[in-house]
Amino acid sequence: MGHLDHAAFGWLTPVLSYVMACIGAALGLRCTVRALATTGRSRRNWLLTAASAIGTGIWTMHFVAMLGFRVSGTDIRYDVPLTILSLVVAMVVVSVGVSVVGHSKDRNRALLLGGLTTGLGVASMHYLGMAAVRLHGGVTYDPVLVGLSVLIAVVAATAALWAGLNIKSPLAVTLASLVMGAAVSSMHYTGMFAVKVRVTPSGEVLPGATAMQFIFPLAVGLGSFLFLTCAFVALSPTAGEREASASAQRPVQGTAG
Template sequence: MGHLDHAALGWLTPVLSYAMACTGAALGLRCTVRALGATGRSRRNWLITAASAIGTGIWTMHFVAMLGFSVGGTDIRYDVPLTILSLLVAMTVVCAGVFAVGYGRDRTRALFLGGLTTGLGVASMHYLGMAAVRLHGDVSYDPLLVGLSVVIAVVAATAALWAALNIKSPVAVTIASLIMGAAVSSMHYTGMFAVGVRVTPSGEVLPGATAMQFIFPLAVGLGSYLFLTSAFVALSPTTGEREASASAQRSVESVVG
């Protein structure tokens, strides 16, 4: 069996990937809170932003963590179409989960369905991302650990959506996103510990792109998107603030008039 290293770059990748997962979660929860206070097109847009933030955060977390993944005796390459597909899957299923909760009539059922959909989506994103790995040898999985990682994903997703519905204060959102980041990270590493690689050394060139050629630029791009969106959301006024400033303006006008 090849020696697997999950943190070839030391603490950098686990810490950075955890920060990405938390940022995505915090932004997603914040946007969902805003969505539930809005209506019509505004609600839909907030929900789409929430889903893209959570999806991006989870995907970036996975691949930043993968930058630290190495196998003794073989290089690692990534299949580009499959990797991009895993990003689209992450976005789509999180979107479905968030919309189920945003528009669900029955809270409990919406939460259960949304959590299940999102969790299974996160897990399939993870294993699609793993399927995109190209190396000299055979990859095997421990079915028990794979099952456990899927359970963690579903529980984490359900908890996150519950938090989005029930948590309003910024402090609580922060705590919830730290917990969610931890859950996503633990799901990732559980999934990674399920991996076994039997290396067959070979001089052949592997198909696909190296992590630095492809995943690093993509992760930096998506990371920037997360931070810019966070800034935008933090600075945009809430419905309450808008109403307050409108009524303040009216009272000023009536005084002047």
């Protein structure tokens, strides 16, 4: 059996990946709150922003954490198309989950459906990302831990969507995103502890790209996207603020919608 190291850089990758998960979650929840305050095209755009933020945050979390993944006795490479596919899956499935919740009349059913969809999306993103790993040897999984990681993903996603629907204050959104970040991270590491690698040493060159060649630049790019979106969302006025400023400018005519 190859010895697996999940944090080759010490605390750096777990902490950084947790931060990325929290930022994605906070941004996603903030956008969901905005989406529910509007209708029509504006709502759809906010929901898409929410989904891309959560999807990007989860994916970046996974692969930043993967930068610290080492197996003794073999190099590790990543299959580029599969890695990209895992990002697309994360985005698409989270979009479906978020829009189910954003557009549904029956809140409870929407929450269960949306949570299940999003949770399974997070889990499939994780295991697709793992399927992209190339190393000398065979990879097996502990089915109990895999099941547990999927369960954590579904519960975390449902809780996050519930928070998006029911939480309005910035402090509560911050707390919810810290919890969601912790849940996504624990799902990731539960999934990683399910991995067993039987190394077969070989001199052959592995297919795919190294983490630094491919994953690192992509994670940095997506991380920057998250920060820029954060800034945009933080600075754009809410519906309430727009009404307040409109009514402040025209006190004679009463409040403007």
